[in-house]
Amino acid sequence: MGARESLREAKRIVVKVGTSTLAYGPGRMNLYNIEHLVRGLVDMANEGREMILVSSGAIAAGLGRLGMTEKPDSIPEKQAIAAVGQGMLMHIYEKFFAEYGKVAAQVLLTRENSVRHNQYIHSREALCAMLAMGAIPVINENDAVTVDEIKIGDNDQLSATVATLVDADALIILSDIDGLYTANPATHPEAEIIHEVPEITPEIERLAGGAGSAMGTGGMMTKIEAAKVAMNAGVTMVIAPGARDHVLRDVLNGEEIGTLFPAKESHLRLRKSWIAFGKRIEGDLVVDRGCEKAMRQCGSSLLAAGIVSAEGEFTRGSTVRVLTKDGQEIARGVVNYGRAELMDLIGRQTKDFPEALLQEDGFREEVIHRDNMVLMV
Secondary structure, X not given: OOHHHHHHHOOEEEEEEOHXXXXXXXXXXXXXXXXXXXXXXXXXXXXXXXXXXXXXXXXXXXXXXXXXXXXXXXXXXHHHHHHHHHHHHHHXXXXXXXXXXXXXXXXXXXXXXXXXXXXXXXXHHHXXXXXXXXXEEEEEEOOOOOOHHHOOOOHHHHHHXXXXXXXXXXXXXXXXXXXXXXXXXXXOOOOOEOOEOOOOOHHHHHHOOXXXXXXXXXXXXXXXXXXXXXXXXXXXXXXXXXXXXXXXXXXXXXXXXXXXXXXXXXXXXXXXXXXXXXOOEEEEEEEOHHHHHHHHHHOOOEOHHHEEEEEEOOOOOOEEEEEOOOOOEEEEEEOOOOHHHHOOOOOOOHHHOOHHHHOOOOOOOOOEOHHHEEEXX
């Protein structure tokens, strides 16, 4: 069964919708699109699927309620507007969900809910309980209290985190962009949509607007980052046009809509999903070709001998990314050494480690043990 066809069997689905789909502009909500979204979610739930919505739009709704037409620059003002708008947005959702016979459950998350393992577990259990009760969770980041240090990030990243958290089968990102194109369709009329991306390569990242890109496709890089998380957590992701009629039904019927990012492996055990996608990334380790091959083909632990360089201010127990020399992420994991310690070990065989370290109680041969690592390739 192909990746598209497998969507027909998807049981638990996370749907993310952006502000551009929910609003015409600051303070002007697109009730037509919102009603069609809700109707699609309820219809899929009535079919026997479990649906979760990650929704933007709180600030757009708040601006309208406060009679403002432009989003301010200061964080306190944005937080105040989000606090007003979140209630307004939920009121709209509750009204439409009630019209179609479903209960909406508001959930506000912050990075702290995923960084701490016990909160990660509790968040998962609460969401699963809502689904068991027949409610549809409507999730947003708690913008009224979050600052950069505890933000998950954009809502594309939030949706991928939620999909990982609840062990979803599929993540559908509804956007004003139809999918990933060979170039920016706004400036390149000849651009063609890419219907399937089996692997997030450096070329795909550049195409989406990453480092070295000359033709970013407008807001696509955050979606590629979300896809990287989803695919490696065993979740199939689709970017699809949010304004299209019956878009959820068509995607889940396996039709060739938007861009599909097929899941790479079976669903991760809960602890591994937390290691890779719940904890904050504190640094990067760049490895040589031999180490890259051993990790890709054998799932080997990461040893100091294969490390070329280390970036970031991480400490023992932090989560870091493992990168190839050309910048492709191949793994994430929990390090057994802080950066200061590791700088003395890079490129060295274990037998050449300082004698004091070798005799240390709790000494670890591996920089990252395979049990504390998730491959991203």
